[in-house]
Amino acid sequence: MTFNLRVVYDExxxxxAWIPEFDSEDRYDMEPGPYEMFSNARLKGAAYxxxxxxxxxxxxxxxxxxEEIQEKESSIPDRYNIPEFGLYDVPLSAVLEYVYQTYxxxxxxxxxxxxxxxxxxxxxxxxxxxxxxxxRDNTRLLVRVIDENTLQLSKVDGDDRK
Amino acid sequence: MAADDVFSxxxxxxxxxxxxxxxxxxGQIRLQTVIFSALDYLGEKWYYTEEGHRYILDARSxxxxxxxxxxxxDRIPVIVRQPIIVGRDSDQPQNLFYYGAVAIEEHxxxxxxxxxxxxxxxxxxxxxxxxxEKNEVPRKIAVLYRxxxxxxxLTGR
Numbered sequence: 001m002t003f004n005l006r007v008v009y010d011e012x013x014x015x016x017a018w019i020p021e022f023d024s025e026d027r028y029d030m031e032p033g034p035y036e037m038f039s040n041a042r043l044k045g046a047a048y049x050x051x052x053x054x055x056x057x058x059x060x061x062x063x064x065x066x067e068e069i070q071e072k073e074s075s076i077p078d079r080y081n082i083p084e085f086g087l088y089d090v091p092l093s094a095v096l097e098y099v100y101q102t103y104x105x106x107x108x109x110x111x112x113x114x115x116x117x118x119x120x121x122x123x124x125x126x127x128x129x130x131x132x133x134x135x136r137d138n139t140r141l142l143v144r145v146i147d148e149n150t151l152q153l154s155k156v157d158g159d160d161r162k
Numbered sequence: 163m164a165a166d167d168v169f170s171x172x173x174x175x176x177x178x179x180x181x182x183x184x185x186x187x188x189g190q191i192r193l194q195t196v197i198f199s200a201l202d203y204l205g206e207k208w209y210y211t212e213e214g215h216r217y218i219l220d221a222r223s224x225x226x227x228x229x230x231x232x233x234x235x236d237r238i239p240v241i242v243r244q245p246i247i248v249g250r251d252s253d254q255p256q257n258l259f260y261y262g263a264v265a266i267e268e269h270x271x272x273x274x275x276x277x278x279x280x281x282x283x284x285x286x287x288x289x290x291x292x293x294x295e296k297n298e299v300p301r302k303i304a305v306l307y308r309x310x311x312x313x314x315x316l317t318g319r
Contacts, residue, residue: 012289012290024226024227025226025229027227030296032298036300036301036302037300037301038302039300040295040296056251060251060253060254061254061302064253065302142190156184
């Protein structure tokens, strides 16, 4: 059977997926789904494998989670549509692989990170950049070295001190 | 309980409220603004922050079945101080999972397993709170501590 699935991968590296038609506050009598490596559940007595799953630290857990899914998937007939991803009639492993390839691997992976404080803004920045970034003396910046030709600068979260 | 009640709990310390913390997560510094601090089951200090509070409210609003969790934020200090199970996932050594069985009014006062995710770094900060829907600790979590009665949440081990 094929189900529509909602999938959210958030900024804290948590993956949550669920079948909206079964997601009701009034239906909470749950039983474990078939997978043991992560949280997954279905309504008690349901004829399908799972209607929700949560994976903490998805990027780090991905390989172990996929091993289990691929091992068990051949005996689980459920398939999923995720229109937002352009995925239709795919098994769970294809959903997780898509999220991993699209969102996890495309995060810039720094080879070095350091926090610096702008002491004097020596490089004249265009007014538009100053207005949008509000970078000034004493602004703390995270420097991420992506590769030998690429530096990524970002203000430390919430830092807007004078 | 309303979500705002985390600002007026009796069993936590608000003396550092508003203080900014820097927590290092995966090599990045993240600023956190303290709401309160408390101690865990081993007497170690941890913080509940505005950023974590907003994240939990947002994340648990996604799904109808998890929405009730927002009404149980006052249980976080209780779960962390008297957990039924504490565990760690070897894939994410920075996260410690404190599990507690809480009677949920919306579920006819059935005891459900809630997980508090604590980010352990230069400081300890609550990172998430959710209902473990299958009421069973996932097998990838290695158990560091278990209280009496924890066995029913550790089936299949």
